[in-house]
Amino acid sequence: MVHIKAKVLAKIEVAIDIYKLRLSCPKIAASVLPGQFVHVECGKDREFILRRPFSVHRRLGGNAFEILFQVVGKGTRALAEIEKGDILDVIGPLGNGFEVSDTVKNTLLIAGGIGVAPLMFLAEKLFAGKIPFDVLIGCANCKKAVPFDLQNIIKDRVFFATDDGSLGFKGTVTELFLNHLKKNEKPDVIYTCGPKAMLKQVALIAEKHGIACFLSLEERMACGIGACLSCVCKTKSGQKRVCVDGPIFDASEIIWE
Numbered sequence: 227m228v229h230i231k232a233k234v235l236a237k238i239e240v241a242i243d244i245y246k247l248r249l250s251c252p253k254i255a256a257s258v259l260p261g262q263f264v265h266v267e268c269g270k271d272r273e274f275i276l277r278r279p280f281s282v283h284r285r286l287g288g289n290a291f292e293i294l295f296q297v298v299g300k301g302t303r304a305l306a307e308i309e310k311g312d313i314l315d316v317i318g319p320l321g322n323g324f325e326v327s328d329t330v331k332n333t334l335l336i337a338g339g340i341g342v343a344p345l346m347f348l349a350e351k352l353f354a355g356k357i358p359f360d361v362l363i364g365c366a367n368c369k370k371a372v373p374f375d376l377q378n379i380i381k382d383r384v385f386f387a388t389d390d391g392s393l394g395f396k397g398t399v400t401e402l403f404l405n406h407l408k409k410n411e412k413p414d415v416i417y418t419c420g421p422k423a424m425l426k427q428v429a430l431i432a433e434k435h436g437i438a439c440f441l442s443l444e445e446r447m448a449c450g451i452g453a454c455l456s457c458v459c460k461t462k463s464g465q466k467r468v469c470v471d472g473p474i475f476d477a478s479e480i481i482w483e
């Protein structure tokens with residue numbers, strides 16, 4: 227874990243209220259794994275006491291990385307006002323990462339909304355390792371759809387679901403997931419990130435079909451380093467801290483509320 231000042235190389239609005247920040251930060255970029263996150267000080271002059279956690283979206287060589295975030299409140303609104311050349315105070319990399327076993331032959335990535343953030347980095351690892359994967363992305367409408375950066379290379383393997391049918395399948399990403407299972411070979415492993423209600427549905431469907439499933443949990447978080455216990459979740463092996471025991475968990479371990 228490194229506590230560091232990262233320079234903003236670029237800020238790009240990729241969809242309505244969704245931004246990509248490219249940060250120069252060799253110390254984090256050199257070691258971060260897919261699924262890990264960084265804890266970011268948002269706003270100016272310590273405006274917010276608590277940092278905000280964001281998954282690493284992409285790693286750009288050993289020198290820079292990207293986060294992808296959606297404006298949902300005061301912290302992310304302040305972060306969206308940052309400009310190229312500004313300096314961000316960042317801690318990371320934090321948490322565990324997605325495990326990809328050597329025996330995996332066919333995977334499925336399922337994202338709900340901004341849940342696409344950590345899955346892009348994982349997709350790049352799978353692609354580099356020549357592990358086939360499909361990507362299902364659910365969002366409210368086409369204006370909220372984040373382009374999947376590998377789309378041009380694996381375009382026939384990325385599928386969108388939108389609530390209003392303005393892009394891809396009309397319906398939820400879990401409905402798209404069920405349709406996908408009917409039409410395609412069963413994946414060995416599912417990796418997923420998104421709202422909790424969606425994660426629960428994906429986990430239950432995966433369990434029903436006997437498919438291993440790993441998910442990235444997003445609980446409200448304070449310290450990010452395991453001390454404050456504000457981000458605990460219930461698992462079959464007791465209470466776990468999302469910041470250090472996660473954010474990636476085996477879905478079959480989670481006790482859903």
Ligand SMILES: Cc1cc2nc3c(=O)[nH]c(=O)nc-3n(C[C@H](O)[C@H](O)[C@H](O)COP(=O)(O)OP(=O)(O)OC[C@H]3O[C@@H](n4cnc5c(N)ncnc54)[C@H](O)[C@@H]3O)c2cc1C
Nearest residue numbers: 278279280281295296298299300301302343444445446473
């Ligand atoms: C490990 C981890 C990785 C994350 N990665 C990303 C990411 O890559 N991109 C991204 O956009 N967001 C990510 N989040 C969620 C992000 O941290 C929150 O959206 C952010 O902290 C909200 O700050 P705010 O001040 O703008 O909102 P607040 O004013 O604090 O809250 C606004 C709304 O967002 C909800 N919220 C706040 N914090 C969280 C949280 N931690 N998880 C879920 N909902 C929350 C609140 O319940 C409220 O409804 C991640 C969260 C975790 C725990």
